[in-house]
Amino acid sequence: MNAASPSPLATIRATARGYAPRVLQGRGWVLAALVMAPVGLSVLIFTIGRMRGLDANPGEALRIFHEGLVKMMLPIMALVAAPAGIREDLEQRTLPLLLVRPAPAWALPLGKGLPWFAWGAAWLILGALGLQMVGGDPALLPGRILALVGAWWGELALMTLVGLLFKRGTLWGALYFFLWEPLVRIFPPFLQRLTFTHHVESLAGSRAAQVGAHQLLAQEQVTTHPALALLALLAFGALCWALAGWKLQRTPVGLAGAEAEG
Amino acid sequence: MISLDRASLRYGPILGLSPTTFELPEGGGITGLLGPNGAGKSSLLQLLSGLLPPSGGEVRVFGGAPFRNPAVLSRLGLVPEGDRLPAGLRADRWLRMMGELSGLSGPGLKAAVARALATVGMADRAHLTFARMSKGMRQRIRLAQALLHEPQLLILDEPFNGLDPEARLTLMALLRDLAARGTRILVSSHILGEIAQLTDRILLLFRGRLLAEGSVTEIRQLLDRHPVELRLTGEAQALARWAVEQPELAALRMEDGAVVLSVRSPRDILPRLQKAAAEGGIPLRALDPLDLNLDAVFQYLTKDHA
Numbered sequence: 120m121n122a123a124s125p126s127p128l129a130t131i132r133a134t135a136r137g138y139a140p141r142v143l144q145g146r147g148w149v150l151a152a153l154v155m156a157p158v159g160l161s162v163l164i165f166t167i168g169r170m171r172g173l174d175a176n177p178g179e180a181l182r183i184f185h186e187g188l189v190k191m192m193l194p195i196m197a198l199v200a201a202p203a204g205i206r207e208d209l210e211q212r213t214l215p216l217l218l219v220r221p222a223p224a225w226a227l228p229l230g231k232g233l234p235w236f237a238w239g240a241a242w243l244i245l246g247a248l249g250l251q252m253v254g255g256d257p258a259l260l261p262g263r264i265l266a267l268v269g270a271w272w273g274e275l276a277l278m279t280l281v282g283l284l285f286k287r288g289t290l291w292g293a294l295y296f297f298l299w300e301p302l303v304r305i306f307p308p309f310l311q312r313l314t315f316t317h318h319v320e321s322l323a324g325s326r327a328a329q330v331g332a333h334q335l336l337a338q339e340q341v342t343t344h345p346a347l348a349l350l351a352l353l354a355f356g357a358l359c360w361a362l363a364g365w366k367l368q369r370t371p372v373g374l375a376g377a378e379a380e381g
Numbered sequence: 382m383i384s385l386d387r388a389s390l391r392y393g394p395i396l397g398l399s400p401t402t403f404e405l406p407e408g409g410g411i412t413g414l415l416g417p418n419g420a421g422k423s424s425l426l427q428l429l430s431g432l433l434p435p436s437g438g439e440v441r442v443f444g445g446a447p448f449r450n451p452a453v454l455s456r457l458g459l460v461p462e463g464d465r466l467p468a469g470l471r472a473d474r475w476l477r478m479m480g481e482l483s484g485l486s487g488p489g490l491k492a493a494v495a496r497a498l499a500t501v502g503m504a505d506r507a508h509l510t511f512a513r514m515s516k517g518m519r520q521r522i523r524l525a526q527a528l529l530h531e532p533q534l535l536i537l538d539e540p541f542n543g544l545d546p547e548a549r550l551t552l553m554a555l556l557r558d559l560a561a562r563g564t565r566i567l568v569s570s571h572i573l574g575e576i577a578q579l580t581d582r583i584l585l586l587f588r589g590r591l592l593a594e595g596s597v598t599e600i601r602q603l604l605d606r607h608p609v610e611l612r613l614t615g616e617a618q619a620l621a622r623w624a625v626e627q628p629e630l631a632a633l634r635m636e637d638g639a640v641v642l643s644v645r646s647p648r649d650i651l652p653r654l655q656k657a658a659a660e661g662g663i664p665l666r667a668l669d670p671l672d673l674n675l676d677a678v679f680q681y682l683t684k685d686h687a
């Protein structure tokens with residue numbers, strides 16, 4: 120038979136559809152819980168407070184969004200989901216089964232990552248909608264959704280790339296998210312733009328408005344136009360997927376699964 | 382179909398395969414790749430299936446270098462070692478994806494999946510997830526994924542590992558059938574009996590070197606200095622008296638009711654032995670070549686290179 124080689128688009132579509140059922144397994148529900156746990160908990164607390172006659176605090180939704188979802192849960196979601204992408208095939212030694220096909224290898228990381236992106240994005244949108252129940256400003260909702268989905272796209276892609284570049288990709292990713300990102304408050308303007316936090320805040324509104332001046336450290340906070348911030352997140356994600364594909368395309372990956380590491 | 386010209390493979394400082402040269406012609410048939418663990422079998426198969434590029438020399442399959450080469454990869458199928466498959470997926474859906482990655486689509490894809498499943502006898506169990514399959518079933522699915530696009534070259538790395546005897550025989554019959562239908566099959570094993578049951582044509586690897594190539598008989602002829610052992614059953618004393626007069630005799634030992642001869646050039650001595658027995662010149666009841674098999678060849682060759 121020896122059919123013609125599939126196109127990159129057909130490769131991405133086939134891989135995404137083939138691996139889509141994986142998101143309905145344990146790891147997928149962990150992702151869902153990572154979003155819904157902080158949102159659900161705050162909705163519960165808000166509901167109890169309301170029953171006792173307390174009013175909603177408009178800053179509460181902003182706090183949960185920035186402190187809970189963006190700073191904590193999004194990075195953890197990326198750290199949880201990315202190893203289930205192409206890295207999983209590398210570690211489980213099932214990658215040769217894919218690489219021995221005539222399909223372009225560079226399209227495989229994106230194809231395997233797309234179901235996880237779609238699943239995580241769906242729950243993040245649900246989470247953003249849930250924040251409306253605790254007094255979220257409706258005018259900020261589109262910006263929050265775009266910020267969450269854009270950051271999820273970029274962070275998942277980054278972790279996929281790091282997972283192909285380094286044997287201990289999860290560790291490097293965790294160091295980036297939990298050591299580098301928090302430094303945004305003391306970074307000079309140029310370095311602020313090299314964080315997800317900066318672009319998320321540009322899209323969704325800054326938490327800095329809720330923080331007293333004495334809590335902000337030395338540097339001036341810069342802003343980026345929301346459209347540019349969204350473009351930066353999407354472009355960065357696309358670049359990471361492309362680099363992950365390039366890495367896989369050029370790296371020999373044998374049956375032992377160790378050749379591509381490090 | 383396959384040609385290696387001083388192709389070698391290194392894993393950093395470790396030599397996986399020494400510069401190796403050989404050719405396999407077009408057409409069907411089974412070639413066994415034989416060697417102990419660590420001999421370089423998987424290294425060679427990874428070169429041929431395009432998973433790894435050679436560190437030196439040249440590998441050509443269907444006229445092209447196979448590494449990330451769709452034109453070559455669309456004509457070969459690989460069954461890697463082990464029974465690992467992506468967790469949590471259904472076999473039929475996974476095979477559908479693998480078919481799409483091989484360039485199949487539409488009715489052709491559906492027919493290819495059905496045909497591959499029928500070939501490996503898994504048509505009625507393809508709806509199961511891999512976690513619910515036995516090792517033998519998973520091995521059949523792994524074979525099915527390699528057959529989807531009807532490759533002209535099928536490469537199997539240690540396919541019999543972990544299979545029960547029945548599954549082993551089924552797989553052997555399947556491989557013979559595929560070979561009879563024109564597929565060139567290259568199968569590796571470290572178990573000599575498996576290869577001997579499948580084919581007479583072998584490539585023998587040891588410590589990253591291709592030691593020998595050809596049929597068992599051809600390889601045995603290369604080993605002039607290793608006498609062949611023949612057990613002659615009958616009146617041992619009389620048989621021994623006849624044997625010591627033969628110029629090909631290298632050694633002799635007596636057993637109960639038999640004599641074991643180590644002889645050079647068995648092709649010369651065997652006709653005389655048969656003639657003497659037929660004429661009643663020697664009291665011979667049975668003749669058993671003890672080491673004219675794959676195990677013996679393997680032992681001799683690896684002993685020389687150890």
